[in-house]
Amino acid sequence: MGVFNDSAVVGAEVVVGQSINGRARIGPGELYGVITWDVDVLIPAALEDAIHEGDVDALKADIIVEGTNAPTTPAAHEALVERGVQVVPDILARGGPG
Numbered sequence: 001m002g003v004f005n006d007s008a009v010v011g012a013e014v015v016v017g018q019s020i021n022g023r024a025r026i027g028p029g030e031l032y033g034v035i036t037w038d039v040d041v042l043i044p045a046a047l048e049d050a051i052h053e054g055d056v057d058a059l060k061a062d063i064i065v066e067g068t069n070a071p072t073t074p075a076a077h078e079a080l081v082e083r084g085v086q087v088v089p090d091i092l093a094r095g096g097p098g
Contacts, residue, residue, distance in 0.1 A: 035059060043093075044071035051076045056083065066090035 035042060035051055036058045044050050045067025051059070053075040064080060065088040066072065072080065072087070080087055 037061075041065060043067045047071060049073050051080075053079050056080055059085070062086065064088070065093045067093055 035044065035055060038060045040061065041063045042059065042061035043065045047068065048070045049072075051064075051072040053073060056076055056079040059080070063086045064072070067090070069090055071090070077087060
């Protein structure tokens with residue numbers, strides 16, 4: 001299991017895990033596709049407000065670990081919790097400031 005798009009222009013690099021597939025490349029404009037991947041755990045760790053209320057129905061992850069400051073909007077956070085998604089807040093998920 002893993003992901004790799006060899007033809008993508010590298011806009012960000014996601015570490016998937018050495019034992020799985022090394023690194024996955026994500027091109028510019030592909031963020032929506034990333035947050036809708038069929039994964040157990042999603043860790044948005046780059047942008048504030050990356051997940052909006054309109055994205056909630058498309059998310060397949062059972063757990064979201066907020067790896068950056070406020071990656072979900074307040075409305076999206078509430079909708080995810082109502083849907084039964086476990087959300088680990090940024091203040092608990094990150095090891096320190098910034």
